[in-house]
Amino acid sequence: MSYFKDIFNAVKTLLTGMKITGRYFFVNLFTRRDVITVQYPDNIDTLKMHDRFRGEVIMGHDENNMHQCDACTICENACPNGTIEIIWDKEKNPETGKTQKVLLNHIYHLEMCTMCGECIEACPSDAIEWGQNFHHVTRDRSNLTKSLNRPESILNPNFVKSKK
Amino acid sequence: MENQMENQEFLADKIRTQEYQLNMGPQHPATHGVMRMILQLDGEEIKNVEPVLGYIHRSIEKMCEKSSYKQIIHLTDRLDYLSSHMNNEAVTLLVENALGIEVNDRIKIIRTIIAELTRMASHQLWWGVMGMDTGALTTFMYAFRDRELINEIMEETCGARLTMNYNIIGGLRYDIHDNFVKRVKEFIVHFKEKLPEYDNLLSNNVIFRKRTEGVGIMTKEQVIAYGMNGPTARASGFECDIRKKLPYSAYGMVDFEEVLRTEGDAFARYKVRIDEMWQSMNIIEQLIDKIPEDDFRMKTKPIIKLPKGDFLQRVETARGDFGVYAMSDGGKNPTRFKFRSPSFANLHGLNKMSENTKIGDLVVNFSTIDVVVPDIDR
Ligand code: SF4
Ligand code: SF4
Numbered sequence: 397m398s399y400f401k402d403i404f405n406a407v408k409t410l411l412t413g414m415k416i417t418g419r420y421f422f423v424n425l426f427t428r429r430d431v432i433t434v435q436y437p438d439n440i441d442t443l444k445m446h447d448r449f450r451g452e453v454i455m456g457h458d459e460n461n462m463h464q465c466d467a468c469t470i471c472e473n474a475c476p477n478g479t480i481e482i483i484w485d486k487e488k489n490p491e492t493g494k495t496q497k498v499l500l501n502h503i504y505h506l507e508m509c510t511m512c513g514e515c516i517e518a519c520p521s522d523a524i525e526w527g528q529n530f531h532h533v534t535r536d537r538s539n540l541t542k543s544l545n546r547p548e549s550i551l552n553p554n555f556v557k558s559k560k
Numbered sequence: 561m562e563n564q565m566e567n568q569e570f571l572a573d574k575i576r577t578q579e580y581q582l583n584m585g586p587q588h589p590a591t592h593g594v595m596r597m598i599l600q601l602d603g604e605e606i607k608n609v610e611p612v613l614g615y616i617h618r619s620i621e622k623m624c625e626k627s628s629y630k631q632i633i634h635l636t637d638r639l640d641y642l643s644s645h646m647n648n649e650a651v652t653l654l655v656e657n658a659l660g661i662e663v664n665d666r667i668k669i670i671r672t673i674i675a676e677l678t679r680m681a682s683h684q685l686w687w688g689v690m691g692m693d694t695g696a697l698t699t700f701m702y703a704f705r706d707r708e709l710i711n712e713i714m715e716e717t718c719g720a721r722l723t724m725n726y727n728i729i730g731g732l733r734y735d736i737h738d739n740f741v742k743r744v745k746e747f748i749v750h751f752k753e754k755l756p757e758y759d760n761l762l763s764n765n766v767i768f769r770k771r772t773e774g775v776g777i778m779t780k781e782q783v784i785a786y787g788m789n790g791p792t793a794r795a796s797g798f799e800c801d802i803r804k805k806l807p808y809s810a811y812g813m814v815d816f817e818e819v820l821r822t823e824g825d826a827f828a829r830y831k832v833r834i835d836e837m838w839q840s841m842n843i844i845e846q847l848i849d850k851i852p853e854d855d856f857r858m859k860t861k862p863i864i865k866l867p868k869g870d871f872l873q874r875v876e877t878a879r880g881d882f883g884v885y886a887m888s889d890g891g892k893n894p895t896r897f898k899f900r901s902p903s904f905a906n907l908h909g910l911n912k913m914s915e916n917t918k919i920g921d922l923v924v925n926f927s928t929i930d931v932v933v934p935d936i937d938r
Pocket of ligand 2: 464467522
């Protein structure tokens with residue numbers, strides 16, 4: 397007797413599970429109510445990441461192609477894995493006559509970056525920030541080495557170092 | 561009858577059987593990562609399991625010795641990536657305690673809520689994979705449906721889905737997002753409705769029951785002898801929840817149950833984790849309305865130097881007791897940094913657990929101790 401009882405119970409538990417999967421199957425077939433998957437490459441134009449999403453490190457430029465980085469190299473030292481290299485030169489400021497550091501290239505090796513945020517945390521003048529782009533796929537690794545400052549960009553003369 | 565006996569003796573003389581070795585892994589879907597196990601088999605029966613480690617060793621401990629304390633935090637994400645928030649918390653708490661920084665209640669409560677969300681996400685993933693290992697592919701999809709909601713919350717508030725890196729020394733990287741409280745509440749409502757489905761899909765399933773009940777039994781004494789911890793040990797009745805024993809962050813403010821079972825078999829280990837998800841929801845519900853208005857980070861020095869001495873901090877991750885030990889000579893970097901990872905300790909019990917069971921049971925046992933391989937190999 398217990399043999400048949402076991403079979404009955406077994407079929408019952410299987411059907412309980414089947415009921416759940418079956419319900420989702422039919423509900424989503426007709427209403428798509430609980431569908432949570434997204435059609436990734438197709439929705440690329442409408443896809444918006446959250447503001448805080450850490451996709452890559454970028455440098456903000458204003459409309460006059462000016463950035464805030466005075467090549468202090470604090471971010472280079474804060475980075476745990478040598479992702480950032482600051483290439484700078486000394487130049488004479490024509491107005492004040494003092495020599496000061498000028499940023500030539502803010503090199504960022506995206507392939508080495510762990511998105512830890514220490515550089516952005518450390519930067520005293522808020523020159524770098526998070527970008528939300530995550531489409532980094534490329535066929536050549538060298539494409540991932542980027543210069544964050546745009547060509548011909550200059551240091552914003554009114555930039556302020558925050559107290560941080 | 562006699563004839564048969566004679567026949568068997570005759571066969572035993574003629575056919576020689578012997579034990580043999582079989583490699584499972586390093587690339588095996590059931591080992592959840594790159595780990596190799598050398599199985600000593602007699603037929604299909606397991607005589608000995610010898611895990612071979614080192615396939616993804618990254619010498620993180622050595623890297624920590626070269627890094628400043630701020631930089632160490634993000635390396636701990638890469639140990640047990642499913643409990644990344646708790647790992648971060650362990651290092652931040654260690655440094656904060658060493659420096660004597662007392663964070664405010666807002667920070668404590670937010671840390672605790674995020675830690676419990678992480679624990680649930682980790683257990684959900686484990687549940688899905690557990691189903692897959694026992695042959696039920698569907699569970700994986702259902703687990704990911706619910707896990708996606710947590711990941712979305714994490715992405716909005718912390719900026720990343722898995723390696724959150726949200727803790728910094730003396731507080732949090734950002735304040736919580738405006739939607740955080742609303743979304744967490746929505747998730748709790750959603751998941752309270754969906755968690756019983758987990759039981760109907762898998763826990764009550766007769767095939768699953770047959771494969772887990774009475775499999776890989778560990779007694780309480782054995783669990784203690786092998787140094788196992790976390791949900792795996794609590795399934796054998798060993799009280800080892802650090803959240804209860806040595807409360808940190810906001811765990812002292814909440815009232816929750818330490819889930820314990822006494823059977824010690826694979827099903828008990830399974831059930832402990834399911835019940836822990838209920839407890840996590842319980843903790844979050846108690847805290848979510850109590851987040852006080854305050855700063856989300858305390859003032860710290862720009863360069864952090866620990867005083868001379870040894871420091872230890874233990875936290876409860878989704879896998880168990882995670883310990884961080886730092887030895888400092890007063891400089892910017894630790895002279896020695898050691899992690900005590902729960903997965904590594906739990907792996908010790910696998911051999912005992914799988915003695916004289918079949919290969920299929922090994923997969924179940926391995927799945928119920930819920931190891932994350934990068935946590936074993938640091
Ligand atoms: S996010 Fe971290 S790893 Fe990446 S560049 Fe900044 S400091 Fe370096
Ligand atoms: S990005 Fe910021 S920290 Fe880095 S060199 Fe420029 S100003 Fe300094």
